[in-house]
Structure formats: structure tokens, C-alpha cells
Amino acid sequence: MKNYFRNGLFLAVIFFGAGCTVPVDAPSAESTAPIVDSVSMSEIKTCLSPVENICETEQTEFARDAAEIFVTAIINDATPNTKIDFNWKFINGNLEIDTNTLTSDQAGTVRLKSSLPKPLFEGGWPVGTYQILIKVQDHPEMRTIVKEFSIN
Numbered sequence: 001m002k003n004y005f006r007n008g009l010f011l012a013v014i015f016f017g018a019g020c021t022v023p024v025d026a027p028s029a030e031s032t033a034p035i036v037d038s039v040s041m042s043e044i045k046t047c048l049s050p051v052e053n054i055c056e057t058e059q060t061e062f063a064r065d066a067a068e069i070f071v072t073a074i075i076n077d078a079t080p081n082t083k084i085d086f087n088w089k090f091i092n093g094n095l096e097i098d099t100n101t102l103t104s105d106q107a108g109t110v111r112l113k114s115s116l117p118k119p120l121f122e123g124g125w126p127v128g129t130y131q132i133l134i135k136v137q138d139h140p141e142m143r144t145i146v147k148e149f150s151i152n
Contacts, residue, residue: 080106084103090130
């Protein structure tokens with residue numbers, strides 16, 4: 001299996017990322033991690049089935065045949081056109097899979113969802129550890145948030 005990861009064809013043929021932005025009025029309250037000034041992200045979770053573009057329950061382990069894996073976040077106090085990068089990586093294969101840049105379409109609170117469908121590779125997702133690096137663009141002083149999940 002390692003040979004597939006070393007060759008760029010795996011990345012080009014197997015993984016496809018998808019993302020969208022959806023405005024909301026009032027998300028449920030949960031601890032908020034400050035990012036910069038008044039902008040913050042909360043409820044950053046991975047799951048198989050988001051409800052209204054939010055993962056209700058955190059899931060960190062997935063089966064090889066999972067059809068699609070989602071990461072969702074609530075952006076608080078966003079300005080219009082705030083851009084968030086979701087960089088998907090396969091740690092065991094030292095491979096960057098995909099980067100989705102999502103843009104808020106309004107000021108205030110927005111829900112963002114990024115996803116990655118099951119690879120076309122025989123057997124589905126390769127077993128191992130994956131990370132999603134989440135970063136707000138144009139703010140070099142901000143920390144990158146890392147979400148980790150595994151395929152068993």
C-alpha cells in the first residue's frame with residue numbers, strides 16, 4: 001500500500017475534497033477557542049453525518065469503508081469573505097491529500113463544512129492517522145487548529 005502513497009497519481013486519482021459555507025443565526029453554545037481579535041472558532045468536530053452542516057457528536061475513529069468524512073466548525077464574529085483553509089493530510093503516508101478554502105458569505109456567525117469522500121482505492125481508506133489543519137487566512141499571528149482522526 002505504501003507504493004500508492006509515494007506516487008502522486010494516488011493523490012490525483014483517489015481523493016476529491018468538497019466544501020461549502022452556510023450562514024446561521026444562532027449556534028448552540030460551547031467553548032470557543034480565540035483565533036484573532038474577535039474572530040473565533042467553536043464546535044470543531046469530525047463525523048460521518050453532519051446535521052444542518054454541523055457534526056453534533058465528535059467522532060475520531062472511522063471504518064475503511066466510510067463513504068465520506070466531514071469536519072465542521074462555527075466561525076464567530078466573521079467578516080464577510082473570511083477565508084478558512086481546511087488542509088487534509090494522511091500522516092502515516094506523509095501525504096497532503098487536499099486543501100479546501102471556504103469563504104464566509106456574511107458577517108457574524110457562519111457554519112463551515114469540509115469533507116473528503118472515500119478514496120477509489122481498493123479497500124477504501126488506508127488504515128492510519130489523518131489530520132485536518134484549519135487556519136484562517138490573512139492572519140499570520142493565528143494558530144492553526146489540528147483535528148486528528150484515524151481509520152481502523
